[in-house]
Amino acid sequence: MRKITIIGAGQSGLLMGIGLKKKGYDVTIITNRTGSEIYNGGVLSSQAMFNAALDIERDFGVNFWEDECPEIEGISLTVVAPDGSRPIDWAARLTTGSANSVDQRVKMPVWMAEFEKLGGKLVIDDVSLESLEDIARDCDLVMVASGKGDIGKMFERDAEKSTFDKPMRALGLTYVKNMKPRPDYSAVCFNIIPGVGEYFCFPALTTTGPCDIMVFEGIPGGEMDCWGGIASPEEHLEMSQTILNKFLPWEAERCTEIEMTDPNGKLAGRFPPTIRKPVGRLPSGKIVLGLADSICLNDPITGQGSNNATKCTEIFYNSILARGDLPFDEDWMQKTFDEFWDYAKYVVEWTNGFLLPPADHVLQILGVAGSHPETAQRIADAFNDPRDLFPWFMEPAAAAEYLKKIVN
Template identity: 50%
Template sequence: MRKILIVGAGQSGLQLALGLQSQGYEVTLMSNRTADEIRSGRIMSTQCMFHTALQHERDLGINFWESQAPRIEGLGVSVAAPDSTRPIDWVGTLDGYAQSVDQRVKMAGWMETFAQRGGQLVIHGAAVSDLDFFSRTYDLVMVSAGKGELVSMFGRDASRSPYDAPQRALAVAYVHGMGPRPEHPDYDAVRCNLVPGVGELFVMPTLTTTGRADILFWEGIPGGPLDAFQGIKDPAEHLSLTLELMERFTPWEYARATKVELTDGSGTLAGRYAPTVRNPIGRLPGGGLVLGVADVVVANDPITGQGSNSASKCAAAYLSSITEHGDRPFDEAWMQSTFDRYWDTAQHVTKWTNAMLGVPPEHVLNLIGAAGGLQPVADRFANGFNNPADFENFFYDPALTDAYLTEVSSASGASGSSVPE
């Protein structure tokens, strides 16, 4: 059977490795950390996976934590006014529930499963020179490690990358002790709190190494009041600042966070990066080619919560391309067509995410406002997180937005409830 090397043990690399392994491929997986080091290390992301991405895991039988992770039934949007009230506040119901599993839990568990099933696991940080050698001994080499030297092999695609600098400063804290939203205490939802001109606060339930928890995630406009986490090394100080900013800008979320504590000493994260689409094929000094995977080649800002979803969809698309290709060579044309297959999905994520990073135009504000009184609008917006391609039909074009709102208003008599049943 054909030999495949995957460098990087995140959502896409491990999902792809386990999928190929189940199809009988001889797979080697390289990781710069052991499973135990991942499990006891720092949090890595703010993952919330929606139905389609979760289904890819179910299809492979690797949804090991589905019964333990909170079932996220909805997605809510609140918009803050200058006086810290909420003129807009609604929640849309998801057609299929979402879930978040701390990547320390998932990646460590998947890595152990891969090894137990006979996969070759190599704990070693890979350099370009390593790949130069490996490209001659494997039928296909894929890079799914989205940071470091290896990413430099994949050139930036300027035509698909409108931003050349970070558009948000990111700050994450995993906490225990978060209370429910009082308006629907038994209903788990991702909460998107928009603070115009300042940034966004996302709150989402998750499963972490110590059980059920919540993620507090600030996205701050650079140079603004939320851009305050650089240089903070102490986790307690990070949490204190997170709460201070919540009290100032989103007091309704702060009200249920007064008793929180960090899940563990590694439960905070801060940073920033420029959203970038890269060319999918890396050229090695010796002439070999490697294929970039997921956020190596399409790295979006996490404002739309698509990172782990996109990684799962990329792994699923690549798995299909590999298995359908049979014994033919994995040449440059195949690599490009394989990426293009993924880009059919990813382009919608990139377009939507980049739009959300900008100042929303009037018709988008009207859409978000209308969702408070028109439940079908709230539901459709919420389900766009699972299928971002649908935003093409009602989000970007003012005429399409107006026509959609007119249609829904007529059908509902301009009535609707924003409270889930």
């Protein structure tokens, strides 16, 4: 039986561990927090997942919250002008199936228990480079699925694939109850305030039941880069409302009655989006494979991280199964990553594009979408699979051609 160790019990590590256990592999997951520490700790993400990624969870048999978790049925998009008006303002239903967001504080402890129920070995330890040597000596394959954890820095930053070397947004999350629902259908309500940042919100399931998640993406140094010195949940909630009152009164109107879901329902931080080389070499010469965010870390602005982590897991999982008894050597690792990159490069380019001031052709297409439902539809569905945005949305010449076609 092939022996595989995974570092990190998050979206990718647990999904991989559960999948491999179900196929009879000898799997150990080493992670630095217990299920109860995660459940009782601060929020980690806003984790909106679209249907293609949810289908993978269904295939792995871990979609335990389908009945309880509120559905996200569409995407709305608003661009705010300097005078506060909304020159771009439209919504479209997702035709690719609804999305949802299960708080990782809810999900990960249950997946940890499921992994152990299947016979997986779960070890609580903060893995260091030194301990990784011991672990690697004893296994056929080690995967590092440590997300933003420091141990991921053992993978060399890929300067060619990484567009930025500093954080592009100051992030804030606020989990709330009593937000008024948007009319018609639920959606990720995405608001762009040029020069300030972005705000989006959507329904989710948290430790206290259904809720809404408010996500703030502030341009560093701008007015939405505002979480420094804010410690208490009350101050965090107040700041969330202050931002909406100032820039997005239609969103503020939905939030007059909001309360925090729990004192830990908040997060503030920033990190540079970074792509790393997938193969890590230990001082002994042994190699380990990076999985998901540890090697492909995106800003949350397009809500792709958990989706990407899930798609990465599926590709790596299939590659492990296809490898049979052959060694998990460097060539296999690189090819496995390359297959993932064939998909992820689109996610990364689109996400990074959002972090820069919107290009003229993008604004034009977003504007046309307001009176051309098919375009709005296509943009909304691209959250499920961003490859569909290429090239007509992403490249100026292709965008001009697209616009010419739909205007005629």
